[in-house]
Amino acid sequence: QQQVKQSPQSLIVQKGGISIINCAYENTAFDYFPWYQQFPGKGPALLIAIRPDVSEKKEGRFTISFNKSAKQFSLHIMDSQPGDSATYFCAARGGNFNKFYFGSGTKLNVKP
């Protein structure tokens, strides 16, 4: 059973637009929700993360919105740029040993 479900699988956005990626989870024991950006041939790099006691976190052009009751969280990229074109993964941490579960990824293409 997939612990974290991510959508959409791919996304095309015009330069300057807003990119929105959504994730949903089932396990209420998850206590930490990071978003990662990955370029081809590279390892994932942390973008921004949130804990479930906070509904929103903003860092520069990146915002996480967190809905604890719906068990959903999303990444918003404001003023999207061609350099943002990458694959984005949401993740959730849970369990006694800090195990991370990743979504299946969203490939973002920002058109100039």
Next chain:
Amino acid sequence: DTGVSQDPRHKITKRGQNVTFRCDPISEHNRLYWYRQTLGQGPEFLTYFQNEAQLEKSRLLSDRFSAERPKGSFSTLEIQRTEQGDSAMYLCASSPQDTQYFGPGTRLTVL
């Protein structure tokens, strides 16, 4: 460079051979993770170390896979009797507490 490093970056092997990968975490990070990533998918948890203790191992990991972290510093992941299905990117990440810092990965191709 003080990031997570992995060696080798690429490995091509024949089916049935054994391979070993190395991960050097950021110094003083006591947590270390191994993941496998196939094309178009998110990283899949393999195993987790806190210092030198291997605290969790995925049920997806067959007996052909073994990992060590002697002295709580670098870690190795060995795959014995490789199969074509083992072809993937193997990622290592280290963490002081919450944030995971990933290495560049080792891409394994099994012919």
